[in-house]
Amino acid sequence: MSTSLAEPGIPLAVLCVVMALLAAIVYRVSGIGPSFTVPAAALRGVAQLAAVSLVLTAALEYLWSSLLVLLAMFVAAAFTSARRSESGLSGSWLAIPLAAGIGVVVPLCLMTGVVPAQGIAIVPVGGIILGGTMIATSLSARRSLDALSQRRGEVEAALSLGLSERDSRLEVIRPTAADALLPGLDQTRTVGLVTLPGAFVGVLLASGSAIQAGAVQILVLVGILLAQSLAASLTVEFVARGYVQRSPRVK
Known part of the structure; x- marks a missing residue:
């Protein structure tokens, strides 16, 4: 199970993009905030996690x-x-x-x-x-x-x-x-x-x-x-x- 859950790759990227876009549509239709709120947060999260993953790979040794x-x-x-x-x-x-x-x-x-x-x-x-x-x-x-x-x-x-x-x-x-x-x-x-x-x-x-x-x-x-x-x-x-x-x- 641990080897097949959320494996990095195209399917994961597509799924995350789709969910972020759906959240953006919800924001837009409901008017609860700017429609780019969730996609922006997702992009920031990706950047931060990528940087942290690289740092931790070396630091945890x-x-x-x-x-x-x-x-x-x-x-x-x-x-x-x-x-x-x-x-x-x-x-x-x-x-x-x-x-x-x-x-x-x-x-x-x-x-x-x-x-x-x-x-x-x-x-x-x-x-x-x-x-x-x-x-x-x-x-x-x-x-x-x-x-x-x-x-x-x-x-x-x-x-x-x-x-x-x-x-x-x-x-x-x-x-x-x-x-x-x-x-x-x-x-x-x-x-x-x-x-x-x-x-x-x-x-x-x-x-x-x-x-x-x-x-x-x-x-x-x-x-x-x-x-x-x-x-x-x-x-x-x-x-x-x-x-x-x-x-x-x-x-």
Whole structure:
């Protein structure tokens, strides 16, 4: 099965082009956006995956180069979180929650020997965990800042009661951390019932057993939950302390 699924070649290229064009037609007919949105995204995805495939082919042979790849992914994730949260330069603080999440989970996996200290293992596992952490960081930062903007009166009321600036903000934004963690929690609660996530499918396609695939997937899911919990809690704390603020351009 793994040797015949999505083999590079003309049939795959034609299928992808057809699907992208059909999506463009849907966009055009429904008016939900520019018709070239999906084809443009597909072209960008092809270019990026081609470049990444070439880099990874060489980088995964050595541990040091694999760590450089993971570092580059981290920089991209930090930039994306800052941009998605619309926090401007103050969004650079969001690199700390990201680092806390992946900096705890990946070393734990390596120290226990569950994940071997090899690039072929570290980059995929670290990348999946980093991606989940990025989502939680972006969501918690954006929703916290939205809450502060929309419920400023409640913050001022708490201040008038004698609470500190940090505590006043936390009263408003603490629930946003729980909201940011919902996607990861729902994915873990419904795994195997609603979806078969990427790590599970990847192991199966690599000729692994279903049991091995399940073991890898639960490792990834629980790791993501820990990383997201750390990242979301730190993000909310940074927003409460005023380290991360909404960029003036979007106020």
